[in-house]
Amino acid sequence: MCKRIVSFVFTVVVMFLSPLASVVVQAQLQPPQDFRVMDTPNDGGRSLTLGWRASTFDGPSLQYRVLIAMAVEGPYQEVAAFSNNQHFQKDTKSPWWAHLFEQNNHRFDLKSGGQLMLSDGTPYWVKLVIDNGMDSSETQPLSATSFPNFFNWAQANNLLLLILFTVAVLFSILRARKNPHGFLRRIEGLDAVEEAIGRATEMGKPILYLTGSAAMDNPSTIAATVVLSEVAKKVSAYEAGLIVPHRDPIVLAICQEITKEAYTQTGHPDAYKTEMNFYITDDQFSYTAAVQGIMLRERPAAIFMLGYYYAESLLLAETGHEAGAIQIAGTDADHQLPFFFIACDYTLMGEELYAASAYLSREPVMVGTLRAQDMGKAVLLGALILGVAISTIGEIFQTETLMYVAQVFYDFK
Amino acid sequence: MKPSNHSIVSMMLTIDRRYIFVLIALATLIPLLNPINLPIVISPEVRAVYDHMESLPEGAVFLLSMDFDPASKPEVYPQAISLLRHAFKKNMKVIGMTLVVTGTGMAEEVIATVAEDMGKINGIDYTFLGWRPGASAVILSMGQDLAGTFPQDHYGTPIDELFVMEHVKTLRDVDYAVSLAAGFPGIDEWYIYGKDKYQFELGGGSTAVMAPGLYPRLRGGQINGLIGGLRGAAEYEKLLDQSGKAMAGMDAQSATHFVIIVLVILCNVFYAISRQQKRGWRRT
């Protein structure tokens, strides 16, 4: 300790007394190697990035100090100081394609904020000082200008995935327009739909069909109306009754249209009645109470609950169960799914509802979107398995190199 | 033997549901009137929020977005009280706001009452910004320019005259943000439109319904902690060592859960018996 103070005092004295002495000191302490200053890439400007090779002698006692000036001759102002074991390229979370320096080299970003105000378009002179407490050594000042960038390269993978997926969506829709009958897995729930209709006609009891509580802009409501059309077609042939109570006037109007069309298509326009679709009320619980009443009075043989549901799902499913009906539910409201699943005979879960409506209607946009989503999932699944394999191998052999592949699917800022 | 057994089962199955309603009401009421205060175990996700709050220095900027409506008050309101108490205790600068219009009044009340209790002054120690429509657009806009989104606080005082907002220009200047959510908009939006770009630390509090859906974000580090439902609120109260409504409600919570468990088991026992009997008849 004592020795240190003495040597420190000595150094200071020497530095003040003779410029010659500092030459001697510099011979001992090498200035940072490969020092570079540049605009920070991929940002909105007002920031400079410094990079240099890690020195061979490490340790927290060794300090780096960053000095900045408006002109090469100064005056220089110290803006940052940190120890030798901090600020490496590998600390900054960036993908390999946006790396500026080697992983183990130093990297330090000088950002505007606090005391430091950098402005875009102005050249700054920056130099780096290495200091081990006894003596110091500095680099030649370098000049750099910060400017805002037009593209964040760290997020290039995000954009690339977006472009690929966009192409997949557009391509699949075009292809589905040419041939809407491409392969789609038949969902088990659709068999249940037929079985339910069959049972209703056998028993001569009506079918209750609910389209959910959401408006027409909800994808699950659209899916529900598509399935309604198919159900109506089947029901019309058997002359079984159809009851469709509504919560939304617009959905009501569209469903009337759909049902009428279905009956006409199957050649039973005379069996169609406008009263099949009717409006109850918009209020959640009053609507629910009314539908519960219908369930207990009419005792339908089958109840379909498709579309979006809120808390009323539970009440409806319970009463339907009490009424002894076959219940088929389908919703993408994930909070309600568990209740439907255990209280109904068959439940279309989330995307299965969309798939069912695409399968039944063969509408090109629906089929194409479903196909594109499958492509996306396939790619992500592949990436997941590949990524885990790579990272496991990397862990066993303690290497980072392979991770470069997985980084394509990482999120960077 | 079998027919009588069957009739008991069918009778039990067709029991008027109003008896069950009474059962649930009693299971809630009795423990609330005679609490026994069972010990509460602290979960790591609640502790994470608490520890992060503890680690923040005095004067740190704490943003509490109370994104819930009166329907979720019993679950989330106690969380708001605890978080605010903690923040005020640590002398943080507190910014309150909401993304849910019908929650504005509750948010305003809770921040004003807790602040008054702890002797904090509006404008200096805390502010209440109020509500803005558009959810995701509000978060984006706050990330870009907070004074543009909220030129004045809820009471009409210009933002730039508030001491508490002195160094807060965008969401980037917020040290810790917590969204107390009951649905949409909520924690998801705060991450996707907020933290993803503006890089502040984000924590969450939510109703129990929402909580399971937030675990992927919790594990991915997108939110640093999660207070789930009344139970989470009770844990936080225990960490703060200040018992409130949440801890008081835990006994009732226990009781009702066990009533439901028993009901589900009974339901399935009767179901199994009746199914076996049907099979038995078929055989004969």
Next chain:
Amino acid sequence: MLADGLPLDVLIGAWVATGLTLFIYTFLYRDNPLFKLGEHLYVGISVGYSIVITVYAVGVKLLWIPMVEKGQWQLLIPALLGLMISARFFPRIAWLARISFAFVVGFGAGTIIPRLISSNVLSQLEDTISPLVTMTASGLTYTMDFLDPKSDINNFITLIGVVSVLFYFFFSVEHRGVGQAIARTGIMFLMIAFGAAFGYTVMSRMSLLIGRFDDLIMFSGAEYGRPTFVLLALTVVVLAYWVYREKQAFRSTVEEKS
């Protein structure tokens, strides 16, 4: 009987709150006029509340003050776009609403895409991609701690879960052979997660009930004049009268028919 010190507004408030709470609970008996009254009051009040808040938050603070006091007249454009939304109710100029909708929906679609890829796809993948074994100084190990979500065994289970559930919602291939096994695994995972969601939903609903009962208990105190008991009795009487009337009406219609 009333204790001093409670302000009159709190006192009336307690009575009103208790009464309305009980009105809603009458739905447990069945749908009835008291419940309907409560329900409509609620819709009316909350709409009225929202109108006022919106007018002050947007109309006054974001439009009037910046425009009139600070001269930011460019804000007229969004105001106009906003007004155009209501053109939807006039068939002849309904197309105007489409411009606004296109702007709103377009902005939403544009801002959400990259953010979803970043926060819901890439970040989620990134967190799932983790090595299945751990290398320590002493060699290859396999951490079996179930309670640590980052342990090797849990990483593996998470991977299986994500893969099998993603595969279950895959509609372009038939679930046969290996596919069927994966899809079955997916269902198992889904069911357990749904179970968790179920448990948590029950928890939520019970908490709400506890919250309401808490208030009812508080308002049953003597300092409030015991509104809970008084109003409970009153509600039961009104409900009983209503049931009696209904039955009478029913009987008379039956008699008329016969």
Next chain:
Amino acid sequence: MQYYVPHPASEALLTSASNWMIIIGGFALILGLVSLIQLHMNRIQRNVEGWGYSGVLFAAMFVMVIAGILAGGENLDSERELTGYGWTYSYAMVPLQGTMFSLLAFFVASAAYRAFRARTKEAALLLVAAILMMWGRVPLGEYLWAFSGDIAQWILNVINSSVRRAILIGVSLGMIALSIKIIFGIERMYLGGKKE
């Protein structure tokens, strides 16, 4: 698309566009309001059964708006006392809405008893997981069987997380696809609210 461009010009665009969105969002209230008024005016005009309730609704709305204007849109006045507007909010709106949803507690219970049956192996698994969860997340459960808390925690953290993650990815792909369709003008449902 601004996301990838960190340039200040694009940031400025985002700043004003998001601010505009907030203002337009305020006007969206008109939509819901007009439909609600239409619906209930219709009921009153046609004297449908229960039209009186629609009258109650309008009266409540009207009173609330007047009270709100008198209070300047604030629940608390400068002395931290409730305004008339705040009073109605605290003592009418909050209990009404809160109670409405607490009704569900009763319905969950009755459905648990009547409808939640293990019809299939899957449903059985769901019920077992649900029971474990309800058991493990309350003090009494952990008191009776300390390990139950750990099980609940594990289900949430591992199984639930992985499933939710898969669903999150799937749903996000769906939303991205929808947004792409909107941008390319393939999906126009949102414009008229009617099926094409």
